Amino acid sequence: MRARGGVVYLVGAGPGDPGLMTARSLELIASADAIFYDRLIPPGALDGAREDAELLYVGKSPDVPVVRGRYRSLTTGTSVPQEEINERLIEAARAGKSVVRLKGGDPFVFGRGGEEGEALRAADVEFEVVPGITAGVAASAYAGIPVTHRDEASAVAFVTGHEDPEKEESALDWEALARFPGTLVFYMGVKRLAANASALVDAGRDPEEPAAAIERGTMAGQRTVVATLATLGEAVEREGVGAPALIVVGPVVGRREELAWLERRPLHGRRVVVTRARAQASGLAATLRSLGAEVVELPAIRIEPRLESDEVRQAVESAGDYALVCLTSPNGVHLLFEALGAASLDARALSGATVAAIGPGTARELARHGIVADVVPERFVAEALVEALAGVDVAGRRALVARAAEARDVLPDALRERGAEVDVVALYETVREEPDAEAIEAAQSADYVTFTSSSTVRNLTEALGDRFPNGARVVSIGPVTSEAARACGLEVDVEAEHHDVDGLIAALLTDTASR
Ligand code: SAH
Numbered sequence: 001m002r003a004r005g006g007v008v009y010l011v012g013a014g015p016g017d018p019g020l021m022t023a024r025s026l027e028l029i030a031s032a033d034a035i036f037y038d039r040l041i042p043p044g045a046l047d048g049a050r051e052d053a054e055l056l057y058v059g060k061s062p063d064v065p066v067v068r069g070r071y072r073s074l075t076t077g078t079s080v081p082q083e084e085i086n087e088r089l090i091e092a093a094r095a096g097k098s099v100v101r102l103k104g105g106d107p108f109v110f111g112r113g114g115e116e117g118e119a120l121r122a123a124d125v126e127f128e129v130v131p132g133i134t135a136g137v138a139a140s141a142y143a144g145i146p147v148t149h150r151d152e153a154s155a156v157a158f159v160t161g162h163e164d165p166e167k168e169e170s171a172l173d174w175e176a177l178a179r180f181p182g183t184l185v186f187y188m189g190v191k192r193l194a195a196n197a198s199a200l201v202d203a204g205r206d207p208e209e210p211a212a213a214i215e216r217g218t219m220a221g222q223r224t225v226v227a228t229l230a231t232l233g234e235a236v237e238r239e240g241v242g243a244p245a246l247i248v249v250g251p252v253v254g255r256r257e258e259l260a261w262l263e264r265r266p267l268h269g270r271r272v273v274v275t276r277a278r279a280q281a282s283g284l285a286a287t288l289r290s291l292g293a294e295v296v297e298l299p300a301i302r303i304e305p306r307l308e309s310d311e312v313r314q315a316v317e318s319a320g321d322y323a324l325v326c327l328t329s330p331n332g333v334h335l336l337f338e339a340l341g342a343a344s345l346d347a348r349a350l351s352g353a354t355v356a357a358i359g360p361g362t363a364r365e366l367a368r369h370g371i372v373a374d375v376v377p378e379r380f381v382a383e384a385l386v387e388a389l390a391g392v393d394v395a396g397r398r399a400l401v402a403r404a405a406e407a408r409d410v411l412p413d414a415l416r417e418r419g420a421e422v423d424v425v426a427l428y429e430t431v432r433e434e435p436d437a438e439a440i441e442a443a444q445s446a447d448y449v450t451f452t453s454s455s456t457v458r459n460l461t462e463a464l465g466d467r468f469p470n471g472a473r474v475v476s477i478g479p480v481t482s483e484a485a486r487a488c489g490l491e492v493d494v495e496a497e498h499h500d501v502d503g504l505i506a507a508l509l510t511d512t513a514s515r
Helices: 023-031 082-094 113-122 135-142 174-179 193-202 232-239 251-259 278-290 310-317 330-342 360-368 382-388 410-417 437-443 454-467 479-487 501-513
Strands: 007-012 034-037 054-057 099-103 126-130 156-160 183-187 210-215 223-228 245-249 271-274 294-297 301-305 324-327 354-357 398-404 421-432 448-451 473-476
Touching: 007 023, 007 082, 007 113, 023 099, 023 126, 034 082, 082 099, 082 113, 099 113, 113 126, 135 183, 135 210, 135 245, 174 193, 183 193, 193 232, 193 245, 210 232, 210 251, 223 232, 223 251, 245 251, 271 278, 271 437, 278 294, 278 301, 278 330, 278 501, 294 437, 301 330, 301 454, 310 330, 310 421, 324 330, 324 360, 324 410, 330 360, 330 398, 330 421, 354 360, 382 410, 398 410, 410 421, 421 454, 448 454, 448 479, 448 501, 454 479, 473 479, 473 501
Parallel strands: 007 099, 007 126, 034 054, 034 099, 156 183, 271 294, 271 448, 324 354, 324 398, 398 421, 448 473
Antiparallel strands: 183 245, 210 223, 210 245, 301 421
């Protein structure tokens, strides 16, 4: 359901893992006119926002999460006063805008959503609340700690560990918390951990009770430190646990020994650099993350469409005359259809042609556009496509090879040799992407750098120079890429047997398992 004008949506963005955002939150983000957001929202949470949506950062820290390179920050010094946020929300809604107020976790769990709702009601502004997965539940689950358990905890309490220092008397009844028959989950409690733990022990809670601190729950690099109530303060200090972190106190913490699962994923604790163009990286990056890797996206190239050229226009005009159409990448497919579409044509323009895809990814993209590829070689290289086309009679007929500007000529040469009249059309160019400094820094301690094409190898090694992470193992998608890597002075540690993304991941998994 789209966001309605004049309404403020108090939306929970979940604890940090983008996959834990609700369907409703994504829908509202995609349709809102204005989005007011905090710092603790998942990376990429606003990627789906409308191009013309107003994005306003109103978080506490001046450290603004950059959203698609554009944002406007209301944070000048330390924090935007709550009253100002309320006023701005009211103002935007009164102007008829649909407004999303996006907060980490759940808006009504230590999120000041209640106060904002009250201010909106007082101003007679309509609002809706969209719950999110709160960190207390999510971080614990990712740490393998069930906050309730039939044998060990019949209740769970969410407690603030950081009280307003202005308050004269503590709102927390430490005796009641000490007696509480279940799990205690402290939010915002790292700084005051030692003081809070001793207050609990003084009030009668067992100092030997298991306790855990969970740092960056559900995010890349989640870390859990386990100790006892008496020793957790020290352990957290020693390990340098920082915000955001939660403290969990209770016998259920002991269940982690059995239930920890995050740390058991095959790529847990491995930092993997993905060098593909940003537009293509998401599949590889998501799979690596789901296997537990911490992914550093360091795109070395960018795809620049070249649909305005004469050769593209001519190819589109003669689309119906080709006996054979060869596509050598999913990008090529996507852009070919964009070019056809611009000329008011669709898949039927290729109805008379044999359509060949260089590999399964390209074939999948063709299928998305309504074409089942006639020829898909088993190995994902031009030579294999040439072989697979042996049975297709091209002598004296027209063939189209639609591809990137700077590709090898193996395929067109072979087709010409067999008498075809070949049009080679560059649908796009891959250009160097300047890597960002933060990603380069993060890549320094990488365990693996993955390469899926020769152009990524060349561009990345040139762009990084002596900042290439030499300690990382180099993973290549296939022999052509490996050769390019060696030509750039790299040693290739792992080469995929199947020359596609799945093959690359399989090779990486085999390598980690053996080390
Ligand atoms: N509304 C949020 C909580 C905001 S208070 C929710 O429902 O989750 C901020 C505190 O939440 C932090 O100080 C920390 O204690 C906790 N927190 C939020 N995200 C966290 C995360 N990913 N891992 C651990 N703790 C987190």
